[in-house]
Amino acid sequence: MPKTTTPTEWSPQTWRNVKATHQPIYPDAVALQSALDELASLPPLVTSWEVESLTNQLAEAQQGERFLLQGGDCAETFQECRSHVIASKLKILLQMSLVLTHGGGLPVIRVGRFAGQYAKPRSDDHETRDGVTLPAYRGDLVNASEFTASARAPQPDRMIQAHARSAITLNFIRSLIDGGFADLHHPEYWDLDFVQHSPLRDEYRRMTREIGQSLRFLETLSGAPVHEMRRVDFFASHEGLLLPHEAAQTRQVPHKTGWWDLSTHLPWIGYRTAIPGDAHVEFFRGIRNPVGVKVGPATTPQRLLDLLTLLNPSDQPGKIVLIHRFGAHAIAASLPPLIDAVQKSRRRVLWTCDPMHGNTDTVRIGKGQETGTLVKTRKFDHILAEVEQAFEIHKSKSSVLGGVHFELTGEEVTECTGGARGLSDDGLMAAYRSPVDPRLNYEQALEMALLITRRLGG
Ligand code: PEP
Ligand code: CO
Numbered sequence: 001m002p003k004t005t006t007p008t009e010w011s012p013q014t015w016r017n018v019k020a021t022h023q024p025i026y027p028d029a030v031a032l033q034s035a036l037d038e039l040a041s042l043p044p045l046v047t048s049w050e051v052e053s054l055t056n057q058l059a060e061a062q063q064g065e066r067f068l069l070q071g072g073d074c075a076e077t078f079q080e081c082r083s084h085v086i087a088s089k090l091k092i093l094l095q096m097s098l099v100l101t102h103g104g105g106l107p108v109i110r111v112g113r114f115a116g117q118y119a120k121p122r123s124d125d126h127e128t129r130d131g132v133t134l135p136a137y138r139g140d141l142v143n144a145s146e147f148t149a150s151a152r153a154p155q156p157d158r159m160i161q162a163h164a165r166s167a168i169t170l171n172f173i174r175s176l177i178d179g180g181f182a183d184l185h186h187p188e189y190w191d192l193d194f195v196q197h198s199p200l201r202d203e204y205r206r207m208t209r210e211i212g213q214s215l216r217f218l219e220t221l222s223g224a225p226v227h228e229m230r231r232v233d234f235f236a237s238h239e240g241l242l243l244p245h246e247a248a249q250t251r252q253v254p255h256k257t258g259w260w261d262l263s264t265h266l267p268w269i270g271y272r273t274a275i276p277g278d279a280h281v282e283f284f285r286g287i288r289n290p291v292g293v294k295v296g297p298a299t300t301p302q303r304l305l306d307l308l309t310l311l312n313p314s315d316q317p318g319k320i321v322l323i324h325r326f327g328a329h330a331i332a333a334s335l336p337p338l339i340d341a342v343q344k345s346r347r348r349v350l351w352t353c354d355p356m357h358g359n360t361d362t363v364r365i366g367k368g369q370e371t372g373t374l375v376k377t378r379k380f381d382h383i384l385a386e387v388e389q390a391f392e393i394h395k396s397k398s399s400v401l402g403g404v405h406f407e408l409t410g411e412e413v414t415e416c417t418g419g420a421r422g423l424s425d426d427g428l429m430a431a432y433r434s435p436v437d438p439r440l441n442y443e444q445a446l447e448m449a450l451l452i453t454r455r456l457g458g
Contacts (some may be wrong), residue, residue, distance in 0.1 A: 010286035012247040012259060020279035022121045022241055022272060024135070024142045024154035032244070035156035039248040044262030045115065045166055046236065048253045048288070054235050054265045055290050057109045059318030061402045062350045067106045068321065068403025069097050070237060070266075070292075070352065071445070072113030074437035075120050078140045081165045086172050087181075088410025089114065090234070092442050094182050095204075096449035102207050103453025109235070113407070115166040115173070116238035116264050119245070120436055121272045137435070141242055145435050159245050166236075166263075173234055199420040200447055237292065240267035243283055250287060258288040268292025268323060271357065274299070276306040285310050292321040296358065297334055301341035308347050321350045323405050327358025328385040331393065339397045351394060352403030355386035360437060363425050375428055377438045380418030384451055391455050404452065408440040419444040 026032040060066045071093055073080075089112065097108040118141035127136045127147070134152040137145040141162045144151035176182070240246045240261070249263035261267055267287075271294035273280040284291050291311055295304065304322075312319045322342075326334045342349055359382040364372040387404060394401040414430045415438030417423045432438075440448060 012250040015243050015279040015283040018277060018279050018282050020243060023243065024138055026154050026156055032156040035159050036244055036248040039159055039163060042163060044249060045170060046262050046265050048256055048260045051260060051265050051289050055318040058290050058321060058350055061109060062317060062348050064400045066109050067100060067104055068109045068111065068350065068352055069100060070111040070403065071406040071408045073117060073409060074407045074439060075139050075435055076114060076117045077435060078161060078165055081169060083172060086169055087176065090173055090176060092408060092410040092445050095446055098211065099207060099449040099453050102211060104456035111235045111237045111266055113237055115169040115236040118162045119239060119241040121241060121270050170236060177234060200450055203450055204446065235265040237266035237268060238264050239270045240284060241270060243279055246283060259286055261287045261289050266290055266292055268294060270294050271296045274307060276303060276310055281307065281310055290319050290321060292323050295322050295324040297326055297330055301337050304338055305341055305345055315347055317348055321352055323352050323354045325354040325357040328382045330358060331386055331389050335393050339399045350402045351399060352405050353387055353390035353401055354405035355383045356407045359383055359386060365425055365428055377428055378416045380416055380444055387452060388455060406440060406445065407437055408445040410442050413439060413441045415439050416444055420447050
């Protein structure tokens with residue numbers, strides 16, 4: 001077991017005593033402290049009641065009684081904090097959850113990668129173009145993506161801007177939901193323009209008709225409208241990467257014990273930073289929120305057990321969401337030993353599958369081999385193959401795959417290839433907008449949910 005401080009020694013700042021990776025170096029310490037002080041004094045983005053409610057739902061998912069759908073952008077940007085982008089993202093997540101609920105017969109917990117998904121881990125601290133080397137782009141929370149020295153310098157004030165944009169995003173989402181946007185009596189409201197042209201239109205329409213009929217049947221039986229159906233829950237999540245930023249928003253609340261990271265409901269620890277004894281694990285072991293942990297090829301069974309012991313020593317229900325991301329080629333060999341280890345330890349976790357991050361390819365498109373542009377993409381079939389194998393592997397071990405995690409958008413982008421429309425590498429540049437990883441577009445995401453539903457037995 002790696003050496004770490006004991007629980008009583010924890011504070012939101014103890015992570016500073018151990019090794020922290022993927023952190024920018026801010027040139028102006030005074031400006032940094034003043035931004036952190038301001039962040040700590042602003043009202044939080046979420047409340048401890050909401051966080052507790054999510055923990056309870058995740059505990060039910062761990063029992064196989066709910067299914068988790070987590071999805072959204074790889075990286076949100078300040079620029080894309082726009083009403084139609086947010087509404088489309090909400091729509092696709094609602095539609096997917098509707099399809100998954102219908103197919104799996106389980107209530108779906110909806111968690112967006114939004115309202116704070118502004119920080120990115122990078123494989124290199126620097127980027128070189130035409131002989132010029134600058135700091136890497138680490139997400140809008142830290143710096144700007146333009147390739148100039150001033151844009152790439154870490155700016156503490158961006159944390160305040162991100163807080164405001166996250167609040168605007170959450171406010172809009174809450175208002176849409178309160179206004180009946182997600183009313184299951186009218187799933188036809190959620191149709192996006194281009195569902196008209198989708199090859200899956202008929203299947204989706206049939207499903208929404210059936211849901212409408214079931215609702216009316218329930219209402220006839222009970223003699224009253226099914227009010228709960230007018231309101232759906234939506235939770236926010238982001239990678240808790242920039243530790244000073246998370247720490248500044250971690251507070252104690254009246255009448256409750258412990259510390260709450262009120263910048264989001266469900267922070268997760270990225271694959272590169274989920275290392276026992278390092279700063280991210282030290283920070284996240286002290287908060288009361290549920291915590292997601294990315295699990296990949298380098299996660300040995302022993303490392304996973306160490307992470308579980310550190311992050312959830314009392315084995316609290318609903319606390320840990322494991323998000324495995326191996327790639328379609330590697331999951332069959334890598335996942336079973338981890339399931340065995342967790343089963344042997346009898347620890348409670350929610351297993352979910354991120355079929356995106358192990359399936360990233362780089363292709364060269366346009367012009368000749370040497371002169372074309374390098375583009376990151378993912379194949380729809382690889383993504384689907386990883387999810388399908390994940391269901392199979394868990395089932396074969398009497399374990400449960402209790403959720404899925406996607407990078408997606410409600411926009412008609414061209415970032416992943418394949419799907420019903422058969423997007424090819426040559427079509428990638430038509431609408432490639434992600435600043436970091438490629439996302440499923442609206443149609444691909446809906447198709448993915450329909451195909452997973454078949455797998456769930458619907
Ligand atoms: C991500 O979720 O965007 C990400 C960087 O994933 P991972 O930590 O699994 O590589
Ligand atoms: Co990503």
